[in-house]
Amino acid sequence: MGDSIKLRYDVNGEDFVTCGQASEDVKRTLKGIGIPSATIRRVSIAMYEGEINMVIHGGGGVAEVEIFEDRITIVLKDTGKGIADIEKAMQEGYSTATEDIRELGFGAGMGLPNMKKYSDEFAIESKVGQGTTVTMTINFQEDA
């Protein structure tokens, strides 16, 4: 086994426009090592949703990505307001996003459910007032 690829991104909490740069860079990295495109799409959606969440709810944070030969793990850590009821937050369509943010086409309540749907392992930890950490693993099954 060779070394893993470690990537780290600061996600700016106020910037909708540049949001997605981390997932874009991860996508490019995965293409460079020949991961099947269907898997790249799953990673790309899961990570993009996570980034958006960090901007809308988390006030920004850090995305740490580690790529192994057979899988990728993505840890998204913010120090925002935290989630009071995780079970509710995981329901499709449930959202605490403001009206303004919904006007922009975000905040449909699909972020966390999609992240879970597209990852093989999904974990979320949150403390109100302290922040949220989401950990996702996606396996590189050779489904090309």
Added chain:
Amino acid sequence: MSLYIKPVYLDADKCNGCVSCMKRCPTEAIRVRDGKATVRYERCVGCGECVKVCLTHAKKESCDSFDMLKNFEYTVALACPSIYGQFNHLDNLDYVLNGLLKLGFDDVFDVGYYSRFVSAATRRYIKDTDAKPIISSACPAVRNLILMRYAHLLDHLSPLKQPEEVAAEAAVEAAVKKTGLQREKIGVFLITHCAANLLNKADPDNQIDGFISLKEIYFPLLSEMNKLKASDLKPKAACDSHGVSWGCSTGESMGLGTKNFIVADGIENVMTVLNDLEHDKLGDIDFLELNACTQGCVGGSMNLENPFLARTRLRLFREKLPLVSAETDDISKYVRAKPYESKESAFLLSANRQEAMRKTILVKSIYDKLPKVNCGSCGAPTCKAFAEDVVNGLKVKCKFSKEEEIEIK
């Protein structure tokens, strides 16, 4: 080792080694080496951006010469609708098509006629498929961009043939029937405004033998057109109002029977839409009409007229021409025989994953030491591309970093 089609070439004497084309290329295919722009053709989508921005006109489309007609006993020209936007005071499409006959073609086909069948097949396909939104495959540069950079969206790419492909098949069939000649003796030529069309040569089902630049024949054609009288004209034009509209963006979408479409033109705007599709952000959209050139085909690099005026001229024809609709329940005739294949390997660091991962780690360690100003003076479009080039063994230097720092140990 397979050979790649080269949609563009460099007139090296004219190239002054500036970085304009390299900075503009959407797939980072260009490097400036020893003061000259070079292309990694496995990454070239044929968009023609490098030709359009070249300050010294050193970048050119690699079209076939008009002399190629001599290689055939019988020749047919295919004219795309965008050509009708290139002439001032044109009131009858037949002047253009008859002008082409006068230039030496034995027959001429109006590509816009065949778009009604592609539209009918697309309407059917929109009804039948779950892979929405469907991405139009009409723009060859967008098609290639998807195969190279968005292969994970391949399910969305329309599997249908394009009007020029359908027209070429019809032209071959008609010519064989009329002349009794063997296929090899018949030359089918597309009069083209678009470098990406040249990539069709790599398609095993391609029926177009030669791609002739509109720029090359424009003035001889104009002179033939000026000599024609209305009474000389053979009826060759067959475009209806939708057909002529395919020459500019939105034209294709108007014939689909859905209002739920997005039209984007200009290669960067196309990528914005594809990125949003990739992130599942487009919602309930049936169809994406994406054109690499500004305003669609009228923005192609081998047109003479500015795309906005050309578009207006097409609109005026659109208002004059009748609308003729076709229907089809069996789209199989319009489905490409060979499905599209990913070309993402052009971006692989190595075919071996362990080796590719090792290289990725090296790229990152070099990139971290670079100034990240993307100045281009090293001859690579970005600092990231520079780091990849170093890892791939190219001898390149960064003006801002000490050589020993970016050396691979």
